Amino acid sequence: MATKVTPISGFQEWLPADRIAELVVLDTIREVFELHGFASINTRAMETVERLAGQGEDADKEIYGVRRLAAGPDDAGDTSMGLHFDLTVPFARYVLENSGKLTFPFRRYQIQPAWRGERPQRGRYREFIQADVDIIDVGSLPDHYEAELLLVVADVFSRLPIGEYHIHVNDRKICEGFYRGLGIEDVTGTLRIVDKLDKIGADGVRKLLLEAGCTEEQAKQCLALAEIRSNDTGFVDQVRALGVEHEMLDEGLAKLAGIIEVANEHAPGVAVADLRIARGLDYYTGTVYETMLVRDPGYGSICSGGRYDALASDGKRTFPGVGISIGVSRLLGKLITEEGLTASRETPVTVLVAVNDEDSRRDSMRVATALRARGIPTLVAPKAAKFGKQIQFADRRGIPFVWFTGADGDQVKDIRSGDQQPADAASWQPPADDLRPSLVLPETP
C-alpha cells in the first residue's frame, strides 16, 4: 500500500512517549474511581440514532451515522445507528436495559472514546476520550452524593500534574428559586441566556433578557446573582443581600453551602461557589459543576456534570442520578500538545539484555524471562551487534539499563551514570522509579 498518508484533523493520535503519558493519566483516573467504589462498565460505540437525537439541543448535528457499506436499501435488521457523542446517553440506556440485574444505588465509571462531527478547534476533537462517574438510584437519590462526586474528581486531580484548578459549583435550584422569587416564569430560557455571560458579556445578556420579557429590575437582579462567587459559604449572605425570597432558593443555598463546606474540609482550595454556572443541558436539576484551569480559564471546562432527576425512565420508574465527566482528551490537549507533558521514555522497557552472538541469544532470553517473571519489563537486543551499538539502541529509546551475560557471571550497566555492577537475574531489582515510565513536565511550563 503506497498511498500518501496525512493526519486527519480532529483525530488525535499520540506518538509512543506521549501515549505512555496518556496511559498514566487514564490509569490514575481509573485507580481513583475504583478506590471510591465505582464499577466499570463499557458500552458499545453505537446507539440508535433515534436515542442519540432525542438528547440535548442540536445533538443531531454532531452525530456520526454508521451504516454497513454492503447493506442494501431494504436491509432489515440494520436499525439506523450512530456513534455515541457522550457516555451519558449510553449509560442511561444501559441502566434501562439492565435495571433488573443491577444493584442500586449503582455506581459506575466508564472511560471510552466518543465522537462528534463538529468543527475541530483548540481543545475540541471529533474523537475524544471521556472518563465519567455516575451514581444512579431508583426513585430518589440522597443529596450527599453531590458533594461526594466533587471529592472524587479532586482526588483524581491531586494525583496528576494539572496545575491549579477550580471546580465551579452551582445549584440549579438557586437560579430557579431566585428567578421565581423575582416573578420570572421561563426559568429554562433565562438560564440559557445567563449561561452566555462569558461569551457575550453583561450588556449582551441584559439585552437578551429584556427581549425575553424581563423588566430592567429583573435583568439587573439576574446579572447580580450571576456575579456572585466565593470559595467559602460567603455567597449565601451575598444572595440574601439581593432581597429575593423563595423556598426553592433557600433549599438550593443550603445544599450548595453544604457542598462547599464538605469540599473545603476534604479538598481545601478546590471548590468555588459560582452562581453563573448553568450548563447548557436541560436535564440537570440540582448541583452543576464545571472545572477550569486557573492559568487558562478560556480553554474551557475540563470536567463537568451535575445532578439529573429524570434522565432515565422506563415509564414506571425514574432513575435520578448525579454524574461528572473528565474530558481526558481536552485535558491532554492542554497538558501534552500545548505544554509538552510527556513520559520519561518511549517504551515500557527497563532493561535491555545484550546479545553476545546469535548462538547465545537463548542465554539472553533466559535472563529476560527471569526478569519478567519478577515484573521487570525487559527486551532482548534485536542483533548481536557491537556492545556500543546495543547500548546506543537502549539510549535512543530511553531504556535505563543494559544487561550483559557472561561465563563469569552477569553485569548490569546504568547507561545514564555509566555505573556497571555484577548482577543476578534471579534477584536484581531496579530502583522503583525506573520500573515504569513516569510523567515528565517540560522545564519551562
Added chain:
Amino acid sequence: MATKVTPISGFQEWLPADRIAELVVLDTIREVFELHGFASINTRAMETVERLAGQGEDADKEIYGVRRLAAGPDDAGDTSMGLHFDLTVPFARYVLENSGKLTFPFRRYQIQPAWRGERPQRGRYREFIQADVDIIDVGSLPDHYEAELLLVVADVFSRLPIGEYHIHVNDRKICEGFYRGLGIEDVTGTLRIVDKLDKIGADGVRKLLLEAGCTEEQAKQCLALAEIRSNDTGFVDQVRALGVEHEMLDEGLAKLAGIIEVANEHAPGVAVADLRIARGLDYYTGTVYETMLVRDPGYGSICSGGRYDALASDGKRTFPGVGISIGVSRLLGKLITEEGLTASRETPVTVLVAVNDEDSRRDSMRVATALRARGIPTLVAPKAAKFGKQIQFADRRGIPFVWFTGADGDQVKDIRSGDQQPADAASWQPPADDLRPSLVLPETP
C-alpha cells in the same frame, strides 16, 4: 426517555461482575505485553474507506461506513470514512504516517475495539476487542521475532484460566516451496483451497485442486502435506518422506523447526507444527499462527497472526513485520458467556464504612479517605440505616468487610466469617486476596 430498550445482536455488553472479569483479562494482556517491551499505541476508530477496502478479500462487505448526519452531499473535508475492522490496517497506516518519528524496530501493542458488519454468530461479534502485538522494522526483519511472538502469547495465556490450548504454527515458505517443488504455479490459489480443509474435508479440497488444474498426484501431495502435524521437530522428516525438493521448502522447514525448538524450551506443550494452517490473508509471507482451545477446536482461533514482508510501504521503503492478535471478545465469549467465568464481586469495593447517623457521615468519610490513601477501595454507606441493612448492602454486592466507627475506637467485620476486630484506619490492611476482585471459575466447568 421512555422507549423500550433491547440488546442489539452482535454487540456484547457485560454486567459489572463480568466486566471486572474482562478487565482482569485485559490488564493481564497489557501487563505481559509491556513486560515483553511493547509500547502502546491507540489509533482513531476511523480510516478512509479507500484504505480499508484495499486490504483483504471481501473486506468491503464488512465495513461500517461513517458519515456526519448533518453533512450535505457536497460537504468537502468529509472524506469517506469507515470503522476499522482490525488493528493491522490502522497500525500500517500509523507507521507510514509517523515513520520519521518512530524508532525501529518498532514494537507496539494495541488493545482496542474493531467493527465488522458480518452476521453475528457464536464467537463472532459486530463489535469486538482485539489485543495485537507487532514488531516492524525498515527493509529487513530478523527471523527470531517469529519465535518470540509465540512466547509472548504463551506468557499471556499462562496467566489466564483458559484451559489447555495449542498454538498451531506453519510457515508459508513450506507450502510455497512444496507447491513449487511439485510444479504448481498458482501458490496463493492453492493455499486458499487447502485452507478450506477443515470446512469441506479432504475430498472437497481434492476436487477443488483438480478443478484448479492440479494433477491427481499434485493434489494427493498437497493433502499429504496438510495432514502433517507434530509437537516437536518430527514434522521435518515427515515432509522429507514426501520426496519433494525446493530451496524455499528447506528454508521454511529450518525456520519452523527453530521456532518449535525455542517454543518447547520456553513454553513446553504449547506449540504444534501444523502444516495445514494457511490463514486466509494474502499478506503473510512466513510464519503463520492460529490458536485453538483443546476442549473446543471448532470454536475457532482465539489468537492468530503471522509474518508479513510488505504490508506497509511508502513507495521508497517497505516495513516488514510480524504480528499476532488475541481475539479478546471471542475468548471471553467462550470463557464468560459459555463457561461462566466471572469475578469474585461486582464492585472494586473492599470495605463498606457504615454510617451511624447522618450527622456522623463525615466521620465515616474520614475513615474512607484514610483507607483509600493506602490503596484500599472503600465506600461509605448510602444511608444511616440499621446496621443489619448496611451489612446486607455490602453482602448483596460481595463487599467483604464492613467498618464501624465508634467513640471507643473502630471495628471491622469480615461479613463472610462474621469475625469482628478492633481496627485503625491508619494501619488496618485486608488480606491481599481481598484487595481486588479476582477471577472465579464456575465449579463445574
